[in-house]
Amino acid sequence: MEWVLWGLGLYGSFWLLLVAFARSLLLRFQPGGTHLVVVTRNSQGSVEWVIRSFFFWSWLSGRSCQIVCLDTGSSDDTLFILNRLKHRYPWIRIRSVMEHQLEDRMAEEGVDAERVVVIDLRNRQYGWEIPLDLHG
Incomplete structure (x- = not known):
C-alpha cells in the first residue's frame, strides 16, 4: 500500500515539473x-x-x-x-x-x-x- 502512495507522489511531482517546464517554454513565445x-x-x-x-x-x-x-x-x-x-x-x-x-x-x-x-x-x-x- 505504501508503494501506491509513493507512486502517486512521484507522478504528481513529475506532472508539476512538466507543467512548469511547458509554461516556461510558452512564455518565451507569447507576444x-x-x-x-x-x-x-x-x-x-x-x-x-x-x-x-x-x-x-x-x-x-x-x-x-x-x-x-x-x-x-x-x-x-x-x-x-x-x-x-x-x-x-x-x-x-x-x-x-x-x-x-x-x-x-x-x-x-x-x-x-x-x-x-x-x-x-x-x-x-x-x-x-x-x-x-x-x-x-
Whole structure:
C-alpha cells in the first residue's frame, strides 16, 4: 500500500515539473503581456516583494512580463536589491532618472506593451497589497 502512495507522489511531482517546464517554454513565445513600471526612491522595504510577487502572478497566469525600475535617487539599499534581482530575473531593466524626467521616461517605457501597470513605491502606503490585484 505504501508503494501506491509513493507512486502517486512521484507522478504528481513529475506532472508539476512538466507543467512548469511547458509554461516556461510558452512564455518565451507569447507576444505582448504585462509591462510593470516601478518608480522607486528609498524603497528597500517593499521593492523586492513587489517584483517577486508580480513575476509569480504573471507566471501563474501564463502571461509574459517585463519589469522596468525607475529609481529617482535612492540613498538606501534599493539599487543593491534591484541589481541582485536583475541577476535572478534578467529581463528587469533598471534606470536612474531625475525627478523632472520621470513622466517622459514612464511614457517611453510602456510604448510596446499590451498592458502597462505603474507602481509608485515612493508613496509609503503602497507596496504590500499592490501586485495581488493584477489579475485582470
